[in-house]
Amino acid sequence: MNVILKDINLFNPLSKIDQKKVSILLKDGIISKIGNIDSKEFENSEVFELDSKYVVPGFIDMHVHLREPGREDEETIVTGSNAAANGGFTEIACMPNTSPAIDSAEIINFIKKHSTKHLVNVYPIAAASLGRNGEVLSPIAELFEAGAVALSDDGVAIKTSSLLRKVLEYSKMYDLPVIEHCEDETLSDGAMNEGINSTQLGLPPLPSVSEDLIVSRDILMAEYTGGKIHIAHISTKKSIQLVRKAKQKGINITAEVTPHHFTLTEDYLKSYDTNYKMNPPLRTEEDVNAVIEGLKDGTIDCIVSDHAPHSIEEKEEEFQYAPNGIIGLETMIGLSLSELYHKKILSLKEIVEKLSINPRNILKIPVPQFSIGEPANFTILDLDSVWTVDISKFKSKSRNTPFDKRLLSGKSFGVINNNQMFIDDSFVNI
Amino acid sequence: MPLSSRHLLGLQGVPKDDIQLILETANTFREVLERPIKKVPTLQGKTIVNLFYENSTRTRISFELAEKRLSSDTINFSQSSSSVKKGESLKDTIRNIEAMKIDMIIIRHSAAGTPHYLTKICNANIINAGDGIHEHPTQALLDMYSLKERFGKLEGLKVCIVGDVAHSRVALSNIYGLITMGAKVSVCGPSTMIPRFIEKLGVNVTYDIDEAIRDNDVLNVLRIQLERKAGGYFPSLREYAKYFGITQERLDNNKDITILHPGPINRGVEISSEVADGNNQIILHQVTNGVAIRMAVLYLLGTLN
Numbered sequence: 206m207n208v209i210l211k212d213i214n215l216f217n218p219l220s221k222i223d224q225k226k227v228s229i230l231l232k233d234g235i236i237s238k239i240g241n242i243d244s245k246e247f248e249n250s251e252v253f254e255l256d257s258k259y260v261v262p263g264f265i266d267m268h269v270h271l272r273e274p275g276r277e278d279e280e281t282i283v284t285g286s287n288a289a290a291n292g293g294f295t296e297i298a299c300m301p302n303t304s305p306a307i308d309s310a311e312i313i314n315f316i317k318k319h320s321t322k323h324l325v326n327v328y329p330i331a332a333a334s335l336g337r338n339g340e341v342l343s344p345i346a347e348l349f350e351a352g353a354v355a356l357s358d359d360g361v362a363i364k365t366s367s368l369l370r371k372v373l374e375y376s377k378m379y380d381l382p383v384i385e386h387c388e389d390e391t392l393s394d395g396a397m398n399e400g401i402n403s404t405q406l407g408l409p410p411l412p413s414v415s416e417d418l419i420v421s422r423d424i425l426m427a428e429y430t431g432g433k434i435h436i437a438h439i440s441t442k443k444s445i446q447l448v449r450k451a452k453q454k455g456i457n458i459t460a461e462v463t464p465h466h467f468t469l470t471e472d473y474l475k476s477y478d479t480n481y482k483m484n485p486p487l488r489t490e491e492d493v494n495a496v497i498e499g500l501k502d503g504t505i506d507c508i509v510s511d512h513a514p515h516s517i518e519e520k521e522e523e524f525q526y527a528p529n530g531i532i533g534l535e536t537m538i539g540l541s542l543s544e545l546y547h548k549k550i551l552s553l554k555e556i557v558e559k560l561s562i563n564p565r566n567i568l569k570i571p572v573p574q575f576s577i578g579e580p581a582n583f584t585i586l587d588l589d590s591v592w593t594v595d596i597s598k599f600k601s602k603s604r605n606t607p608f609d610k611r612l613l614s615g616k617s618f619g620v621i622n623n624n625q626m627f628i629d630d631s632f633v634n635i
Numbered sequence: 636m637p638l639s640s641r642h643l644l645g646l647q648g649v650p651k652d653d654i655q656l657i658l659e660t661a662n663t664f665r666e667v668l669e670r671p672i673k674k675v676p677t678l679q680g681k682t683i684v685n686l687f688y689e690n691s692t693r694t695r696i697s698f699e700l701a702e703k704r705l706s707s708d709t710i711n712f713s714q715s716s717s718s719v720k721k722g723e724s725l726k727d728t729i730r731n732i733e734a735m736k737i738d739m740i741i742i743r744h745s746a747a748g749t750p751h752y753l754t755k756i757c758n759a760n761i762i763n764a765g766d767g768i769h770e771h772p773t774q775a776l777l778d779m780y781s782l783k784e785r786f787g788k789l790e791g792l793k794v795c796i797v798g799d800v801a802h803s804r805v806a807l808s809n810i811y812g813l814i815t816m817g818a819k820v821s822v823c824g825p826s827t828m829i830p831r832f833i834e835k836l837g838v839n840v841t842y843d844i845d846e847a848i849r850d851n852d853v854l855n856v857l858r859i860q861l862e863r864k865a866g867g868y869f870p871s872l873r874e875y876a877k878y879f880g881i882t883q884e885r886l887d888n889n890k891d892i893t894i895l896h897p898g899p900i901n902r903g904v905e906i907s908s909e910v911a912d913g914n915n916q917i918i919l920h921q922v923t924n925g926v927a928i929r930m931a932v933l934y935l936l937g938t939l940n
């Protein structure tokens with residue numbers, strides 16, 4: 206099938222492409238012409254009038270929790286992928302804290318099997334330790350061979366320094382990054398960030414130093430072993446300073462942040478609404494400002510959703526007992542454009558780097574190219590569209606988000622990948 | 636003038652006028668409690684549920700008595716709130732209770748914020764009888780009532796809260812209430828039991844119990860929860876008693892000081908037997924006043940709508 210995307214702004218900072226008001230012809234999902242397209246072609250093509258919307262290399266979310274296998278009532282590989290497409294992503298990487306955990310080639314094959322025909326590519330991140338229990342190395346070589354793009358015990362940090370050392374040394378053979386959820390478990394039986402708010406709300410405190418300690422440990426261990434550490438969902442001012450300094454020293458370290466950690470502060474906890482309960486917890490305004498600085502100066506490489514579906518029953522438990530986490534695939538682009546692009550904190554180039562290029566470089570996934578003969582892997586951005594989040598329209602199986610009814614500016618207009626297009630709320634084969 | 640809220644969730648942000656009104660109303664009921672027939676028909680026809688997810692015989696009995704003295708119908712509902720034991724969800728329990736046409740819920744729960752959650756899912760008046768380590772407003776009100784009874788006023792009174800401030804709902808409610816009423820509040824205890832940044836609430840911090848005794852009119856001595864030792868917040872009960880326990884000997888430095896304790900007492904730990912039975916304490920007054928305060932709160936909320 207022939208598809209023409211008419212009057213687009215083609216933008217790919219990696220190959221320095223920045224073309225305004227051009228058209229692009231796709232034949233069976235392959236880029237076959239860029240620029241002025243013959244009127245003849247228009248007759249036998251499906252034409253999308255895009256009126257200066259931006260076409261950028263497809264966005265990737267490298268921190269997603271799909272609940273399959275184990276909790277298919279909360280999210281499956283397919284519903285999570287649908288949510289990703291609706292949110293503006295062509296690729297996602299999924300975390301291994303499923304049940305069973307992604308710690309064998311079989312589970313990786315299972316995930317691949319359930320995601321093959323989809324528009325969205327799913328890249329499994331494998332457990333660093335068997336069963337994520339922090340004791341024995343997972344079969345890293347086998348996992349790599351089966352297609353794992355990174356290692357992580359996400360949900361918790363790698364339990365001991367000795368195991369971390371082994372994971373970093375072993376993963377070096379395959380150049381696999383180790384994604385760390387930084388939290389010292391001996392300090393972390395709390396429900397919100399420690400501060401005067403936790404005292405006033407009577408909620409058990411989770412001190413920021415719990416994150417900082419593991420970030421420090423990991424930086425030192427990355428330096429010592431030469432392994433590759435990626436700090437997941439960074440949230441404290443101190444941790445950002447530590448990563449900044451480590452990068453200056455040339456240590457192999459990268460970091461990501463979630464939209465909620467650059468948008469919200471712990472003040473929202475005053476409602477005891479469990480949709481504000483996440484781990485790491487929402488922090489203070491000072492931390493949010495540090496996150497924004499870190500995004501600006503490149504200390505923070507990527508934006509990720511930490512999409513964490515939970516059932517309504519579980520989120521309706523008492524605050525202390527309710528599970529951590531919120532869904533984010535379908536609000537992340539809107540929040541990033543509203544809070545960072547429109548507030549002039551990041552340029553479009555930096556947005557594309559943090560949502561498309563940097564995560565792929567970390568996971569060693571090729572960045573989509575805009576040249577003739579390449580398969581189309583695009584996110585189409587409508588930068589100025591003002592819209593209201595409506596959870597009833599989400600493709601995710603879960604509804605746990607604090608952003609329902611929030612007014613946002615900027616969204617994904619559609620995505621193209623694997624000979625498919627998601628546009629106007631539906632998938633079409635092209 | 637009625638109360639400004641139809642619930643009593645805590646004392647944070649409760650205006651002075653409201654506290655004053657509750658304390659004055661309690662005066663009337665305190666007098667009722669001295670009568671041969673200690674019952675008034677004020678809340679006849681109202682149904683009140685005591686929903687206790689945590690064991691607290693004293694608080695429950697005090698509320699129950701207050702409810703009966705006001706002639707309301709009372710239902711007790713107790714359930715363990717351990718998160719491991721999955722029974723009916725809180726929401727379903729509340730919906731069921733509400734369907735039985737009740738007017739007021741007194742709730743005690745181990746999780747902070749549960750009373751606040753109740754206000755979102757049902758229409759009854761909600762009274763917080765203690766939520767986790769958050770607030771316990773009627774305890775603080777009865778403490779303030781007892782102090783007002785003794786000193787005539789709360790303004791300018793120097794009150795030190797002693798013990799495990801970090802894990803105490805009594806401490807937080809007292810801090811809010813006393814500061815609103817113009818008292819000077821400080822806290823004293825092992826530094827592991829004083830929350831970081833507590834000074835931001837307008838209280839002074841000391842780790843020296845003798846200084847606290849010397850500089851204050853009142854000590855409100857918190858109960859040491861014996862399981863806190865297991866959490867490693869202090870080395871041993873012996874060490875706690877030695878450095879923070881209130882003994883008669885220590886009180887020699889300020890013979891006029893008044894001692895409050897929310898009970899139940901651990902004799903020989905936070906307070907010696909001699910002090911617990913001595914002339915400085917007003918512990919049993921607190922218990923009597925507790926019924927009057929709870930009558931006042933029930934009356935003021937129950938007659939609002």
Ligand SMILES: [Zn+2]
Nearest residue numbers: 359360386437
């Ligand atoms: Zn995590």
